[in-house]
Amino acid sequence: MAKAHSPIKLHVPEPAFRPGDTPDFSSLDIPAAGSVRRPPVHVSPEEIRDLAYSIIRVMDDAGAAVGPWDESLDSATAIRGLRYMMKTRVYDQRMVMAQRQGKTSFYMQCTGEEAVAVAQQMALEPGDMHFPTYRQQGLLIAAEHPLEEMACQIFSNPGDALQGRQLPVMYSFRESGFFSISGNLGTQYVQAVGWAMASAIKGDSKIAAGWIGEGATAENDFHSALLYASVYNPPVILNVVNNQWAISTFQGLAAGDSATFASRAHGYGLASLRVDGNDFLAVHAVSRWASARARSGFGPTLIEWVTYRVAAHSTSDDPSQYRPQGEASAWPLGDPVERLKQHLIGRGAWSEELHARAQEEIETEVRQAVRRAEALGTLNSGSKPSIKEMFEDVYKEMPPHLRKQRQQLGV
Amino acid sequence: MNMIEAIRDAMDIMLAQDDNVVVFGEDVGYFGGVFRCTAGLQAKHGKHRVFDTPINESGIVGVAIGMGAYGLRPCVEIQFADYVYPAYDQIASEAARLRHRSNGQFYAPLVIRMPTGGGIFGGQTHSQSPEALFTHVSGLKTVVPSNPYDAKGLLISSIEDDDPVIFLEPKRLYNGPFDGHHERPSIPWSKHPLGEVPEHHYHVPLGEAAVRRQGSAVTILAYGTMVYVAEAAAAETGIDAEIIDLRTLLPLDMATIETSVKKTGRCMVVHEATLTSGFGAELCALVQESCFYHLEAPIERVTGWDTPYPHALEWEYFPGPARVGSALKRMMEA
Numbered sequence: 001m002a003k004a005h006s007p008i009k010l011h012v013p014e015p016a017f018r019p020g021d022t023p024d025f026s027s028l029d030i031p032a033a034g035s036v037r038r039p040p041v042h043v044s045p046e047e048i049r050d051l052a053y054s055i056i057r058v059m060d061d062a063g064a065a066v067g068p069w070d071e072s073l074d075s076a077t078a079i080r081g082l083r084y085m086m087k088t089r090v091y092d093q094r095m096v097m098a099q100r101q102g103k104t105s106f107y108m109q110c111t112g113e114e115a116v117a118v119a120q121q122m123a124l125e126p127g128d129m130h131f132p133t134y135r136q137q138g139l140l141i142a143a144e145h146p147l148e149e150m151a152c153q154i155f156s157n158p159g160d161a162l163q164g165r166q167l168p169v170m171y172s173f174r175e176s177g178f179f180s181i182s183g184n185l186g187t188q189y190v191q192a193v194g195w196a197m198a199s200a201i202k203g204d205s206k207i208a209a210g211w212i213g214e215g216a217t218a219e220n221d222f223h224s225a226l227l228y229a230s231v232y233n234p235p236v237i238l239n240v241v242n243n244q245w246a247i248s249t250f251q252g253l254a255a256g257d258s259a260t261f262a263s264r265a266h267g268y269g270l271a272s273l274r275v276d277g278n279d280f281l282a283v284h285a286v287s288r289w290a291s292a293r294a295r296s297g298f299g300p301t302l303i304e305w306v307t308y309r310v311a312a313h314s315t316s317d318d319p320s321q322y323r324p325q326g327e328a329s330a331w332p333l334g335d336p337v338e339r340l341k342q343h344l345i346g347r348g349a350w351s352e353e354l355h356a357r358a359q360e361e362i363e364t365e366v367r368q369a370v371r372r373a374e375a376l377g378t379l380n381s382g383s384k385p386s387i388k389e390m391f392e393d394v395y396k397e398m399p400p401h402l403r404k405q406r407q408q409l410g411v
Numbered sequence: 412m413n414m415i416e417a418i419r420d421a422m423d424i425m426l427a428q429d430d431n432v433v434v435f436g437e438d439v440g441y442f443g444g445v446f447r448c449t450a451g452l453q454a455k456h457g458k459h460r461v462f463d464t465p466i467n468e469s470g471i472v473g474v475a476i477g478m479g480a481y482g483l484r485p486c487v488e489i490q491f492a493d494y495v496y497p498a499y500d501q502i503a504s505e506a507a508r509l510r511h512r513s514n515g516q517f518y519a520p521l522v523i524r525m526p527t528g529g530g531i532f533g534g535q536t537h538s539q540s541p542e543a544l545f546t547h548v549s550g551l552k553t554v555v556p557s558n559p560y561d562a563k564g565l566l567i568s569s570i571e572d573d574d575p576v577i578f579l580e581p582k583r584l585y586n587g588p589f590d591g592h593h594e595r596p597s598i599p600w601s602k603h604p605l606g607e608v609p610e611h612h613y614h615v616p617l618g619e620a621a622v623r624r625q626g627s628a629v630t631i632l633a634y635g636t637m638v639y640v641a642e643a644a645a646a647e648t649g650i651d652a653e654i655i656d657l658r659t660l661l662p663l664d665m666a667t668i669e670t671s672v673k674k675t676g677r678c679m680v681v682h683e684a685t686l687t688s689g690f691g692a693e694l695c696a697l698v699q700e701s702c703f704y705h706l707e708a709p710i711e712r713v714t715g716w717d718t719p720y721p722h723a724l725e726w727e728y729f730p731g732p733a734r735v736g737s738a739l740k741r742m743m744e745a
Binding site: 131161163170172173174180187195198202220221224225227231393401 | 433464465467470473474475477482501504510512514515516549552572
């Protein structure tokens with residue numbers, strides 16, 4: 001006789017809190033700042049497996065920099081970083097407003113995550129190449145890429161370096177070390193590994209940085225990237241920005257509740273670190289560590305940046321539909337701008353007055369840059385990119401069938 | 412040279428001529444590829460230039476795109492065209508669009524080689540002809556050589572090209588000009604004039620078809636293995652067909668096609684791939700657009716059936732000379 005079994009049930013993960021609930025992150029294990037050790041850059045991956053389950057932090061709750069990852073970053077550089085983060089936030093606010101005013105179709109903010117892109121950009125060198133997602137505008141701002149050019153891309157106007165071909169925020173600025181963004185998630189991650197392989201094939205000293213969100217680590221290309229990174233040991237930093245939410249999907253559905261995203265590297269034998277992504281000094285120090293490791297030929301590092309997506313996924317999204325009000329303020333790692341500001345004030349290198357003045361200067365700078373861009377046109381006003389250009393760059397030289405189609409359009 | 416040697420020779424020459432050329436894929440390095448197309452290249456050019464990859468096609472194409480962005484010219488192998496699907500996103504969404512979406516800041520000067528077609532008892536997973544999946548994607552070029560001379564010249568042109576090129580190698584032609592008569596002894600390339608391959612660097616330009624047989628009764632548009640099937644069918648029926656070997660499906664040499672169809676007044680399309688939405692459908696549309704008033708009969712398509720490629724019934728699937736021949740006769744009666 002067949003043995004009686006109780007029915008098996010499918011496990012479908014759910015976030016702990018939905019709209020109407022009171023968010024509580026007390027289950028997130030946050031080590032004290034300065035408590036996580038700093039290994040040498042040539043460390044073997046198996047010696048630091050524990051660091052994929054911890055969180056590297058430099059700034060303590062009072063804003064003081066402590067522990068082995070504190071590199072005593074000079075005040076001038078830290079202030080520059082603070083200003084880049086502030087500028088990123090102001091630019092985002094300005095662009096959301098422009099979208100609401102109908103000047104563009106779409107925008108994506110990085111509010112709350114500014115430290116990750118800004119500090120890593122400042123830790124890398126000119127000639128290195130980032131393969132970003134759509135939420136790393138901080139890379140461009142910290143590279144001092146002209147804001148006006150960025151805004152022209154958002155407006156798809158005649159000043160747009162991409163001729164209106166790409167969705168707003170899908171920038172491409174080769175001269176600023178910023179690879180063309182794809183809307184297909186994860187594809188850039190394995191391309192970053194390929195770029196780094198090419199650098200090694202040519203005996204170069206440049207490194208690549210791949211970027212991906214925690215949600216997109218579920219894509220095949222994430223695993224292909226880790227595989228090729230582990231096989232060929234190229235000079236690449238593999239950034240995973242864990243901002244907790246992939247549109248409405250919480251990080252647990254990408255299996256972030258069963259293991260950390262940093263620990264994905266272990267199956268591939270890759271070095272991996274997990275870091276407080278809202279701690280500018282930690283991001284800068286860990287990025288420098290991974291950069292030195294890659295540049296010295298010790299190979300890739302995967303870094304999980306633990307952060308929180310404060311804003312909506314995009315201007316087409318309404319997070320109040322799927323996550324509780326007040327979740328951002330309950331987020332225990334705070335706000336990256338506020339934390340670096342407090343640190344600098346504590347250091348005696350900054351003040352509320354200087355901060356307010358900087359804010360005003362940045363708002364003026366952004367407003368003027370965006371106005372100059374707007375003067376060239378917006379999505380729904382002024383002149384558009386040349387229609388003729390639509391047929392260019394499909395191939396290096398236009399083949400006869402495209403030439404014929406262009407004639408049919410009458411341009 | 413046979414077609415394998417010609418393809419290897421093209422890569423060998425390009426590896427020697429341009430140190431940005433790299434060659435990689437599954438079993439491609441030390442072993443030299445399951446069809447031996449890269450045999451000896453790693454020993455000669457070094458393992459940084461010619462190397463094995465994990466069994467991960469999206470990774471092969473994905474890293475090649477990154478390398479292309481850096482400035483290299485990767486020529487990669489997908490072991491069988493049937494295995495390319497995991498790489499399709501990287502090909503269709505990334506390689507094909509990179510130049511356009513970045514306004515020329517980045518591009519993907521890749522060649523993606525893959526053996527295609529059946530006739531070797533490969534069953535449904537080692538016999539497919541997926542060319543239409545690539546010709547449908549703007550930004551890609553698609554090449555199908557039919558002989559060693561063309562294979563070398565087209566592959567050199569493809570490696571030097573700054574756009575991504577899908578290079579489909581009809582595997583039944585690797586060793587000889589197979590005409591579909593599987594019951595007969597095979598003929599080696601050494602007995603065919605197009606097996607004569609110069610040792611030096613030369614181009615067969617992309618986008619130029621070749622007229623393989625002059626004729627006045629009907630134009631047959633073919634590529635790859637079907638060129639020889641068409642030749643056999645014309646010889647066996649005594650119908651004076653003009654046979655055009657397209658060589659490059661995209662960009663397509665419409666001028667050669669148009670001139671021929673206007674001369675003969677009839678057109679037949681032959682391919683091994685499945686019928687529905689196949690490249691033949693595109694050829695029919697283009698021919699009727701440009702030659703409608705010259706056509707004396709409906710355009711015929713002779714292709715593989717819309718089924719998976721069967722293992723045991725391979726020759727019932729394959730559009731051989733008998734099927735092409737009877738279609739030719741039917742057309743001439745029309």
